[in-house]
Amino acid sequence: MINHHYPNPYLYRGIVQVEPFINAHYADSIELNNIVDEAYFSK
Known part of the structure; x- marks a missing residue:
């Protein structure tokens, strides 16, 4: 397993x-996929 340190x-x-x-979508149902896509992170 490769351990990446950023x-x-x-x-x-x-x-x-x-x-x-x-902040713009707090009233909506925000899924983890939306957050990681915005942050350019992986799950």
Whole structure:
């Protein structure tokens, strides 16, 4: 198994990028797939 370590800026960028999406759709049913797509993360 390959263990990838990403620097903190990668994680921070994804979180900052997905926050506006969550704020804009908080009343909707947001699925994990939507969040990871916005943040460019994998499940």
